[in-house]
Amino acid sequence: MGQNFEVSLINGVEVASFRGDSEGGTLEADLGMRDFTINSMAWDPSTGLLTDPYGGQDDLRQRLIRFTGNPEDRINEDPIRMVRACRFAARYGGEMDGQSQAAIRNRCRELGTGIAGERIRNEMIKAMAMEKPSLFFTLLHRTGLLSSIFPSLDRCAGLNGGPHHGETVFEHCLLVGDALPADQPLLRLAGYLHDTGKFDAVRFKAGQLTFAGHETHRDALASDLGQLRFSRRETDYILALVRAHMRPLTQDSTPRAVRRLLAMLADLGLSYRDFMRMRIADKRGNLAKSPYTLSDIKTRMRKLLDEMHGKNAFTMNDLEITGQDICRIMAMPPGPEIGKIKQHLFERVLDTPELNTRQRLVSMVEEMAR
Known part of the structure; x- marks a missing residue:
């Protein structure tokens, strides 16, 4: 779920076509379909003109995350925006406006059924790179999203x-x-x-x-x-x-x-x-x-x-004896019993590393075979 828009890569910069096709493909219509007001601004490098119809610049100064236009419409277009709103607010150390939070609380239960799991996973991984992801988890809990994630x-x-x-x-x-x-x-x-x-x-x-x-x-x-x-x-x-x-x-x-x-x-x-x-x-x-001191850690x-x-053994493969050796000495075919014997030898070697020589392990198995 979620709308897809064509994106081109020009000189390393992602460039998307206007999204407001129903409104004639205007800049204002395009900005009106962006997720948050801080992303609903456009700057013309040739004139230096900033187009900011939704007050994104003020919200950015206040570190306020606000859905562009009607929050319900933005969530309908792509429910993952509910998670992104929490991530952006946590990333910038800010908050969400009350209307956006209320909309997320009303729609939070839809997250588990309306979004591919890997998209939520990707948001979680991105959040781990911020300074304090605990702010992200706190917002997820406060908005009800965490119960679906x-x-x-x-x-x-x-x-x-x-x-x-x-x-x-x-x-x-x-x-x-x-x-x-x-x-x-x-x-x-x-x-x-x-x-x-x-x-x-x-x-x-x-x-x-x-x-x-x-x-x-x-x-x-x-x-x-x-x-x-x-x-x-x-x-x-x-x-x-x-x-x-x-x-x-x-x-x-x-x-x-x-x-x-x-x-x-x-x-x-x-x-x-x-x-x-x-x-x-x-x-x-x-x-x-x-907390641990540096001395504790050292x-x-x-x-x-x-x-x-x-020269210690930390897995059964580190033993100086093989399963084939055990089969031969015990005159038994490969199977669970051979695995149990090898596990027993491994436990003995963990306790006493000096036992991990071929001669000693063979002697131990021969003793079992008697």
Whole structure:
């Protein structure tokens, strides 16, 4: 849904033909069909004349986002403009006028059915490049759009963060996303979505809120990402960050615990750098606790690098024995049992890296075969 207009590329500049064909193709008619007043201005470089029939210049000075003409007409032409209005207002650190906000609230439910998911996805990715996308998410929630885009996040508004937080779950997610780098849009988006599982995991234990295991509650988020047509690779990456973000890494973490963490990251296809970025942002977004100091970060990074630079196995493919070797020694055909044996060997090697030699692993399998 949404009208298409012919665009030509001239000397690197996109040039569109007049859109107001029904009005004779005049400049004024063309400007009247633009989305917002700040985009409904035209400048003639030969004369320096600015044509501004809708007060776009004043709105730009005031950082006010206003639909051109009748908001209902502009939304009818292309409902994605509701999302763009929120993005523009957040980008310029401004607001939307009351009439535009009211029109979006009245039409917000249509977003999920009247727009291709990938168009909304593209707006979300663009928003990640701004200084504080939390303003964008706040406007989406205020106008009712968020419930059609990321209902898994929208439902967290007002959800108490529990005894270990000084903010709501929704506020925490916004703080975490803002703390992540703008040049990594998927990582940043994962920050805004990382605690959406708390809504499904919330329980009362000994009179207190608990969200134990919330990182495993990812079905609602996965459904949202699917509706927005995120690719399988993008979805897997975001869900992997959600799954891993609660894995502990402290100054007291043992080498064995660090190796198991690195094995988990390898299994999820995550880099240790992105894991650490998420951990640092997660801590910064907790108003009840102090953020990591530079010393804290260096200590944790050193623990990771020490294990990574050793001759350690972080996947089953790193074992100095193959599935074929196990089949031969056990006199068994390939199948699930061979996989279980290899997994057992991998667990042993994670605990004791010195076992990862062909001689020792063969001896262990031979012992099982007796």
